[in-house]
Amino acid sequence: MDSKDKLRKAGLRPTKQRMIIANILLDGVNRHFTAENLQDEINSSGNSMSIATVYNCLKKFRNCGLIKQIETSNDTAIFDTNTHQHHHFLNEETGELIDIEDDEINLKSLPKIPQGYYSNGVEVLIKLKKQD
Amino acid sequence: MDSKDKLRKAGLRPTKQRMIIANILLDGVNRHFTAENLQDEINSSGNSMSIATVYNCLKKFRNCGLIKQIETSNDTAIFDTNTHQHHHFLNEETGELIDIEDDEINLKSLPKIPQGYYSNGVEVLIKLKKQD
DNA sequence: AAGTAGTTTAGAATGATTTTAAAGTGAAAA
DNA sequence: TTTTCACTTTAAAATCATTCTAAACTACTT
Ligand SMILES: [Mn+2]
Ligand SMILES: [Mn+2]
Ligand SMILES: [Zn+2]
Ligand SMILES: [Zn+2]
Numbered sequence: 001m002d003s004k005d006k007l008r009k010a011g012l013r014p015t016k017q018r019m020i021i022a023n024i025l026l027d028g029v030n031r032h033f034t035a036e037n038l039q040d041e042i043n044s045s046g047n048s049m050s051i052a053t054v055y056n057c058l059k060k061f062r063n064c065g066l067i068k069q070i071e072t073s074n075d076t077a078i079f080d081t082n083t084h085q086h087h088h089f090l091n092e093e094t095g096e097l098i099d100i101e102d103d104e105i106n107l108k109s110l111p112k113i114p115q116g117y118y119s120n121g122v123e124v125l126i127k128l129k130k131q132d
Numbered sequence: 133m134d135s136k137d138k139l140r141k142a143g144l145r146p147t148k149q150r151m152i153i154a155n156i157l158l159d160g161v162n163r164h165f166t167a168e169n170l171q172d173e174i175n176s177s178g179n180s181m182s183i184a185t186v187y188n189c190l191k192k193f194r195n196c197g198l199i200k201q202i203e204t205s206n207d208t209a210i211f212d213t214n215t216h217q218h219h220h221f222l223n224e225e226t227g228e229l230i231d232i233e234d235d236e237i238n239l240k241s242l243p244k245i246p247q248g249y250y251s252n253g254v255e256v257l258i259k260l261k262k263q264d
Numbered sequence: 265a266a267g268t269a270g271t272t273t274a275g276a277a278t279g280a281t282t283t284t285a286a287a288g289t290g291a292a293a294a
Numbered sequence: 295t296t297t298t299c300a301c302t303t304t305a306a307a308a309t310c311a312t313t314c315t316a317a318a319c320t321a322c323t324t
Contacts, residue, residue, distance in 0.1 A: 013302080
């Protein structure tokens with residue numbers, strides 16, 4: 001399935017700009033990135049795109065479930081092409097994130113979800129500090 | 133132990149401004165708040181403080197372990213007076229956070245911490261959506 | 265009382281993200 | 295195929311949380 005089909009299937013009109021981004025992000029390789037990271041990759045692929053469009057596309061991709069945004073109090077939003085439930089180590093000094101696969105963490109006994117709500121995902125974050 | 137002693141014990145010089153904040157935050161009641169929330173409380177307590185000082189104090193308090201900052205991709209930093217390890221439900225629509233006590237979640241089999249690092253805290257976030 | 269490092273502050277600066285509004289474009293209808 | 299129009303892109307301005315600057319202040323030590 002090519003990028004155009006992936007966009008159509010996600011309900012997004014396949015514009016030139018979204019195709020460029022889909023070609024970079026939806027290659028099956030898991031990556032964590034910021035809007036600026038992505039714009040740099042777009043530039044080095046010989047294309048260019050306004051930062052407003054990068055943000056517009058990331059929001060659309062996120063709302064469609066093509067990517068997700070990681071819950072971190074970093075001052076720059078970090079996105080993730082791994083859309084399966086999984087978790088992260090966070091190096092608080094550098095901001096670096098490392099994936100933890102879902103089966104590496106055994107979450108027994110989740111608390112009762114408040115009345116009228118349902119769980120829309122569980123994220124475990126393990127904050128790391130350098131020894132000594 | 134009064135606010136002055138708590139500040140001294142934490143290694144902070146007890147200034148007028150830090151006392152005002154300590155009186156509000158360190159009363160044993162758990163709360164989640166932003167810098168602006170806190171400034172509003174300061175104002176309604178009959179005091180006033182520049183927003184720079186609010187941020188300065190919050191950073192000092194956080195670095196001393198008197199409060200902590202919650203890992204959330206909210207665009208405004210959220211602080212927590214509950215400094216014990218615990219977890220949260222996040223209502224993604226409203227940004228509201230609800231505490232989950234540490235013993236309500238059973239985290240068996242944590243993954244191996246990367247070489248040269250140690251775990252500086254585990255945060256579980258359960259994202260909630262409204263039913264229907 | 266004097267000295268000094270640490271603190272507060274108003275206001276400016278920063279930096280990520282969003283908004284604006286005008287021009288462009290994809291897809292459906294005619 | 296041409297027309298149409300809602301959706302998209304863009305540069306530039308705006309927004310907004312947070313940090314910085316530099317001058318005035320203050321808690322503690324001597
Ligand atoms: Mn922030
Ligand atoms: Mn943000
Ligand atoms: Zn990941
Ligand atoms: Zn809490």
